[in-house]
Amino acid sequence: MFKKILIANRGEIANRIIQTCKKLNISSVAVFSEADKDSLHVRNADESFFIGPSVATESYLSLEKIVEVCLKSGAEAIHPGYGFLSENYSFVNQIEREGLTFIGPPSESIRIMGDKIESKIFAEDSGINTIPGSKEIINNFEDAKKIAKEVGFPVMVKASAGGGGKGMRIAKSDADIEDAFNSSINEAKSSFGDDRIFIEKYIEKPRHIEIQILADTYGNVIHLGERECSIQRRNQKIIEESPSSFVDEYLRNEMGEQAKKLSEEVGYTSAGTVEFIVDQNKDFYFLEMNTRLQVEHPVTELVTNLDLVEEMIRIASGEELRIKQEDIQFNGWAIEARIYAEDPERNFMPSTGRLKVYIPPKVPSGDVEGIRNDTGVQEGDEISIYYDPMISKLCTYGVDREEAIVKMQKALNNYVIKGIQNNVNFLSSIIRNKRFVSGDINTSFIDEVYPEGFSSKIDNNQDAFLCSLVAVYLYVKEQSRLIKKRSSNIFYEKSLVTKVGSYIYELRTYDRLENLIIEYEDSVISLESKWCPGDKLIDISIDNDLYSFKVEKIILGYLIEGLGFSDKIYIFTKQAFDLSKHMIKKEKKLDEKIIKCPMPGLVVSVNISEGQKIEMGDKLFTVEAMKMENIIKSDISGKIKKIYCAEGDSLASDQIMIEFE
Structure with missing residues (x-):
């Protein structure tokens, strides 16, 4: 077993890994950027090292700095968490060359499965069900338009190196292709340093269901059942559960066997996840393989009573799996809700600032009452513009789905956050929704239930x-x-x-x-x-x-x-x-001659010019915030008098962007 592990990540996942290190009496080494110098994971780790500026490309995405710290600290292994370098083939390759241990799969497995196009071809050749689409990189907008027509609308434009909902856009017609193509490229480049794009058929109203696998270096592969991940916004999961109310024993076994087969074919070891799209007829298709620990891994831990981080560490240290497929038992029901610093009432715009009040639900010792809150922040911390806006992952566990839902509703009702916008009320609204309670969900759930967007105002x-x-x-x-x-x-x-x-x-x-x-x-x-x-x-x-x-x-x-x-x-x-009733009410007048930036961010593109006449709904700017691109559209019609920002400018929330005549 390792004596010291470096955690090449930040936030809640870094804290989650530190927790297991403490349980196994392993010394933990944290890394941190300028923005994270006072973060919770830095305080919780046994050692911590500064690795550079707040911008991720100069800190958490710097292969050289992280390997350097690993060697300097004397850590024997690196746990990547999720995101950042967790699925970076070059990073793992460098770790292997340095004689260090990567707590995850071999670099070659990451290379094959980390490329969406190559992984799809590999899966198809391995006898795994796959979705129709392009098998080659698309180099320009015209090719994208041509292939989209051949595949048939709607299509999904996807980053080959993508993950976590980033670098993905749905195009329902010719008119959507250009924006989808450009946004996917830009988002993929900023998030993964890889702007390769491909297109595949978008299956409407599917479920997104994934299978958790564990594989050791002795050829043993098991699956730990499914996770239902269909509740998504912007192609990013926000509520997950295990098991799925849609999956029966037959479907679970079929999907589990395909996930195990793919893992064996690619020479996979460690914890991994094979994601599938499942249609209304329970036909399922390979989507991708995440060669890392998933954000939503806690729901699997709660229903299997396994510590997946511990299993990853044991496998990486050379141990054989201690459990067989027939040993796996699924007990109860678990639900996870991702708490984000964003405003659901403004199209999920990211929110930054200080957590003036942060009171998560009370978590009983040992999850006795079925509440778990994995977090990377505490009251007084700053939510930065530079990273993913996740505050925590709130999980509840019950003997059945109904009990897990009731506990989640109460936990969300008792989650107090002040100082920044957050999605707690939105999550609570979903959990309460009759369709969700009945299990009638798909990946379009949010668009279908909130067609005009979400409002927290009482309307009944x-x-x-x-x-x-x-x-x-x-x-x-x-x-x-x-x-x-x-x-x-x-x-x-x-x-x-x-x-x-x-x-x-x-x-x-x-x-x-x-x-x-x-x-x-x-x-x-x-x-x-x-x-x-x-x-x-x-x-x-x-x-x-x-x-x-x-x-x-x-x-x-x-x-x-x-x-x-x-x-x-x-x-x-x-x-x-x-x-x-007899008092005169003062009416607030809105300034309709200006448009302000809805959140702090970087101006990626300016799509209008001074003197131009625009209509309501026209695209004005693209602003990047927290690794996501946001298209700013006009909510009025008029002629532009002055533009106050340019491409490359960093804007504050509510900073004026344009003025109308």
């Missing part, structure tokens, strides 16, 4: 009334504390009016020590909670139904978040509400 009477009840409870308890009138024998009666958007409720309240009674129309409702003024979370029983919400006091009311929504509930006395 049921949620508006529920939040009104909670807000009134908070209000009455705070008022009771202020006037210090507490008695279990006396009711204090008060008439209140709540306003949630266009929803208005008149409620009569009776407060006593142990609970609050609310009358509304013909209903009498009992509310109980141990909440105290100042608490950011409330667990509340409403007629014996339990709920969890995040709460924040605002002027004239409360901001309440949970179950996928975040909205302001205003509270008035009956008299104050009647008087408010």
Whole structure:
């Protein structure tokens, strides 16, 4: 067994690997860039080394610097985590030449499987089901257009060296090809240093299901079942689960055997994942092989009770697999939700800044209650523009899917993040959605369920009334504390009016020590909670139904978040509400003559010129942020008076980009 391991990564995955190193009594060595000098993984590691500027190409993507630190530190092996250099053939080759151990597959396996075109040809030759498409690199837009027509729209334009949803674009017609081609090339080059592109048929409404494998150097290969990864935005997974509600025992075995066969054919060792696209008829096609530890590996760990990082380390150190295929048992259900620093209400634009408040759900010791939160940050940390915007991976485990969903909903409702935009409410909305709960999902789920985009504002009477009840409870308890009138024998009666958007409720309240009674129309409702003024979370029983919400006091009311929504509930006395109807409201005027940058980023292209007339929806700029390209389109029509930025400029959030006449 190794005595010292260098972790060539950052953030939550670096911390995850450090955790297993500690369990195995292995010394851990961290590397860090300028942006990460105070990061959690640096503090948690036994040793840490500075490797350069914040830009990934000069730090985490520098082969020479990482190998140099490995040799300098005396580490015997390198664990790459995921992303960065984890699937870089040249990096692994250099490690092998230096006589060091790479905790992962051989370089040749990475070379073959890391190239999307070569891996597809290899899989097809190995008897694995594959998707129709081009088998050669596409060098220019005209060739891309021609091949797309031959394959038949819709098509997926993909980076050959891609992964993690980057360098991938769907083109549904001729009109989409140019933007898809250019964006895929640019994104692939910045993320992987490799801008080779190919095209394949896009199978509509498929499921994205992958098989986890483990292989040692003695020829033993096993699979650990499937992960359902169909909930995606921008071709990047955001919710995963194991097992899949769509996969039966026969399909699991068929996919598992093909994954094992491919692994054997390519000479694979370590943990790896074979990804498949599965259509509605349960026909499945090879998508790619990820020659590394997957982001979503925790759900497999939870249902198999295996530590995949430990298995990788043991295999790399020369040990034989301790388990056989017949030993694998799948118990319970696990779900993972990726918490990202992004704004789902602005087309998932990345968000940067300081984590002013960071309170993840309470994680019991040993996952006794089935909650796990793999994170790389803590309160006060900075979310940087330079790297992937993931904050954490929240996992829940239950005896069945229903229990895992219930636990996930509560965990998300208790996840408090302030200072940056995040996707917690969006994830909560998905988990609550009837289609998700029933298992009716595919890779187009988000586009189908949120065709106009996501909004956290309350848009139905049921949620508006529920939040009104909670807000009134908070209000009455705070008022009771202020006037210090507490008695279990006396009711204090008060008439209140709540306003949630266009929803208005008149409620009569009776407060006593142990609970609050609310009358509304013909209903009498009992509310109980141990909440105290100042608490950011409330667990509340409403007629014996339990709920969890995040709460924040605002002027004239409360901001309440949970179950996928975040909205302001205003509270008035009956008299104050009647008087408010006669007050003149000030209307905010939007400045329609300017367009601002929606997030911090680098201007990759400027697609307009001064004096040009544009229409609503026209492409204006391409801005790169957190390794993803974002197309900025106009939300108004008009003539451009002045452009305030140029290609290569770094912009701050809300910085003015153009002005209209």
